[in-house]
Amino acid sequence: NAGVMQNPRHLVRRRGQEARLRCSPMKGHSHVYWYRQLPEEGLKFMVYLQKENIIDESGMPKERFSAEFPKEGPSILRIQQVVRGDSAAYFCASSPQGARDQPQHFGDGTRLSIL
Amino acid sequence: QKEVEQDPGPLSVPEGAIVSLNCTYSNSAFQYFMWYRQYSRKGPELLMYTYSSGNKEDGRFTAQVDKSSKYISLFIRDSQPSDSATYLCAMSVNDYKLSFGAGTTVTVRA
Numbered sequence: 001n002a003g004v005m006q007n008p009r010h011l012v013r014r015r016g017q018e019a020r021l022r023c024s025p026m027k028g029h030s031h032v033y034w035y036r037q038l039p040e041e042g043l044k045f046m047v048y049l050q051k052e053n054i055i056d057e058s059g060m061p062k063e064r065f066s067a068e069f070p071k072e073g074p075s076i077l078r079i080q081q082v083v084r085g086d087s088a089a090y091f092c093a094s095s096p097q098g099a100r101d102q103p104q105h106f107g108d109g110t111r112l113s114i115l
Numbered sequence: 116q117k118e119v120e121q122d123p124g125p126l127s128v129p130e131g132a133i134v135s136l137n138c139t140y141s142n143s144a145f146q147y148f149m150w151y152r153q154y155s156r157k158g159p160e161l162l163m164y165t166y167s168s169g170n171k172e173d174g175r176f177t178a179q180v181d182k183s184s185k186y187i188s189l190f191i192r193d194s195q196p197s198d199s200a201t202y203l204c205a206m207s208v209n210d211y212k213l214s215f216g217a218g219t220t221v222t223v224r225a
Contacts, residue, residue, distance in 0.1 A: 004158070035215075042119070042214075042216050042217045043203070043213070043215040044215075045212050045213060048211050048212065058212075091158055091159070102210065103161050103164045106151075108156070108158040
């Protein structure tokens with residue numbers, strides 16, 4: 001399967017710990033997007049990255065959340081000092097070189113549970 | 116008011132029926148419109164992608180966009196049990212920051 005790969009699929013953390021979510025885009029895709037899905041709510045945009053650059057992080061909480069997409073390796077969404085409200089499904093999507101008519105393709109998500 | 120409102124459902128229809136799904140939006144700057152299907156514990160899967168007003172057909176699926184009314188629809192003809200899923204409308208001003216509806220869960224009864 002050459003789709004968007006996310007790991008881990010499930011992650012359990014205690015309050016105050018750090019959560020690291022990984023996303024490998026589809027082959028040939030250089031643009032990555034992170035979304036958060038809370039129960040009974042739609043997906044909410046968090047951040048848009050290209051290799052080594054954050055393009056738009058307007059949906060990211062100002063504190064505790066950070067994202068990167070290094071030159072080599074997967075994109076990482078990091079949540080420091082997690083709280084119960086961070087429990088959600090986090091989805092990564094990717095697209096080819098940014099252009100019109102290049103829709104986003106999603107991974108199967110990481111389900112984060114905070115104890 | 117939410118930027119994108121989607122009929123909440125759930126919908127339950129018999130096999131072979133037409134499924135009609137609807138979303139309204141408030142931001143007149145939206146110009147890209149999509150429908151995604153999401154199975155339980157899976158990621159959204161793109162079904163339809165359209166840029167302009169009017170109809171777009173792909174097999175059993177028809178997407179309809181009415182920018183003047185700020186209204187989009189998805190129709191599924193000859194529905195099958197495998198169409199049972201949550202359907203998400205999504206739209207964007209640019210081509211990357213998607214705004215999603217909350218989703219409509221559809222069950223097609225065999």
